[in-house]
Amino acid sequence: MKKILVVGLGLIGGSLAMALQGFEDFEVVGAVRSQSTYDKAAARRAADRLTFDPAAELPGADVVVLCQDPAGIIGFLQEHRDRFKPGCLIWDVCGVKTAMMEAAKCLPDGADFIGCHPMAGKEVSGIDNAEATLFRNTHFIVTPGPRSTREHLDLLRRMAEHCRFGDVIETTPERHDEMIAYTSQLMHVIAVSVCDNDELFSCQGFEGGSFRDCTRVAALDPAMWTQLFILNAPALSRIAAQLEERIHQYRTAIEAGDREALNAMLARASGRKKQINLERARGDDVRPSF
Amino acid sequence: MKKILVVGLGLIGGSLAMALQGFEDFEVVGAVRSQSTYDKAAARRAADRLTFDPAAELPGADVVVLCQDPAGIIGFLQEHRDRFKPGCLIWDVCGVKTAMMEAAKCLPDGADFIGCHPMAGKEVSGIDNAEATLFRNTHFIVTPGPRSTREHLDLLRRMAEHCRFGDVIETTPERHDEMIAYTSQLMHVIAVSVCDNDELFSCQGFEGGSFRDCTRVAALDPAMWTQLFILNAPALSRIAAQLEERIHQYRTAIEAGDREALNAMLARASGRKKQINLERARGDDVRPSF
Secondary structure (H helix, E strand, O other): OEEEEEEOOOHHHHHHHHHHOOOOOEEEEEEOOOHHHHHHHHHOOOOOEEEOOHHHHHHHOOEEEEOOOHHHHHHHHHHHOOOOOOOOEEEEOOOOOHHHHHHHHHOOOOOEEEEEEEOOOOOOOOHHHOOOOOOOOOEEEEEOOOOOOHHHHHHHHHHHHHOOOOEEEEOOHHHHHHHHHHHHHHHHHHHHHHHOOHHHHOOOOOOOHHHHHHHHHHOOOHHHHHHHHHHOHHHHHHHHHHHHHHHHHHHHHHHHOOHHHHHHHHHHHHHHHHHHHHHHHHOOOOOOOO | OEEEEEEOOOHHHHHHHHHHOOOOOEEEEEEOOOHHHHHHHHHOOOOOEEEOOHHHHHHHOOEEEEOOOHHHHHHHHHHHOOOOOOOOEEEEOOOOOHHHHHHHHHOOOOOEEEEEEEOOOOOOOOHHHOOOOOOOOOEEEEEOOOOOOHHHHHHHHHHHHHOOOOEEEEOOHHHHHHHHHHHHHHHHHHHHHHHOOHHHHOOOOOOOHHHHHHHHHHOOOHHHHHHHHHHOHHHHHHHHHHHHHHHHHHHHHHHHOOHHHHHHHHHHHHHHHHHHHHHHHHOOOOOOOO
16 A cells, blocks of 8 residues: 655645545555644544654655645755655645745655645634545646656646546746735735724624625734745735735825726726636636646 | 605616515605616516606605616706605615715705615626625615604614615714725725736636635726715725735835744734634624614
8 A cells, every 4th residue: 555644734734634535545644743633633534544753654655745834844855855755756735836846956866846736725724624625626736846757747636636626737836926926925915904904893884795705814824924925025025016006096096086097997907807707607717627 | 555766776776676575565666767677677576666757756755765876866866856755765875975965965854865875786787686685684884864863764774674684884974984995995996906917817727715705896887986986085095095005014024024024914914803703703793783
């Protein structure tokens, strides 16, 4: 029997360990650090087997999935670089990819590191909130390294299919980080910026769906998002500056009472959004790529 | 039998006419302008009776509900000011209230205008998308005028209850406009600003729930939102400037790689959001006020 070692059983790692059980002829081993997580993972049968000692499992692991926070993944690669099984596949789940591909350069030639980003999540964290169905119909983004083999990419696709991801998107780490700065990190910057307003506690009774939707992700884990933002600073900073500029343009038109300019800006942006909605309805966007 | 005249059967007016049917001993009459809306409203039985001539109905209408766009409501009040039945209740559904209360000053003493804002909506408009259930569990905000009677406020609450609103919030027009600038108008400014980025069409495959949620309301009606933004320019401009400033603070910390400052900002904002979520879960926020 082959072995998948999932390191870190938080929300994503715990959910992956659950979703990966029963995949082909692999045993799923979950590595935890605290007794509390061990007990919860055991009670929920989050993995086929649990361990406190990932180092002891590494020489026999055909697949290693790194699910710690960004600093934890980077530290693990450095600390255990010589313990990985030659020819194994290593993948991570971190929301930034350039920095992870960079960190993986410390690995010996025989270890194939493929950056991954399961675009699933919740506003709550930890094994308590993990579930095998977390990944259904979400994107699984993959950034292969220069030495990644077709065999490993195929294996990764089969694992993604087993976890019921909606599709697998293969791209470069740089492109991933630019896109994610726009589609995910900026949404978190917006949500916390909106919540950091004096009116947050006085506006109750006046919120509609748009306010709840926009602020939902503000209940984030500060330590993890500090890491993610700083590891992707150039791309995030660029896109945040563009947003500031756009909001400023709207504000200028509103303050000037310039109906014509405002109407033109709103027509342009809403037209773009309607076009995207139409394309989605027609199914022109992402197709499952299995 | 008494009479409610609903003027304008778009998404909100059409839904209100549907939801109000069967209210006490009132007949619901819907006033439309186009044959196309007439036919659709007739086919869907959107009202007990339909008319192209609201002026002819006004002298016999005990309640008049103005559901046009903002300029349409202001124009209607001015054009028909002397046709309203003495002692009648007039209410509107516009998303800004100070400007509407101001416009209603043209009415004679016997007409009681109460500003209203049903906080319900969709990203699509028109009678085609109207439905009687649109208002369930949403906020119904009410800004009484200086001459509003207790009897009319009670009548309005009973209508809101009949339409299954979640609660009725009574406030001043000024407070309404400040709150709505934050909880609704700003969310629309954010959504269009995010969509007006070159990456919108290239980011497909990288969007998670936060992107879909934040941009949902960008598919707006440009003409109507131009009116709403300009009618509430001072409050919206103030809150948009605060958002620009907050995003700029995040960007500055990210560009400087200042982990400590960034972590402190994220901890503060996410803590506020978590507190709000907890209060909601405990039911400390808005209670149905029937």
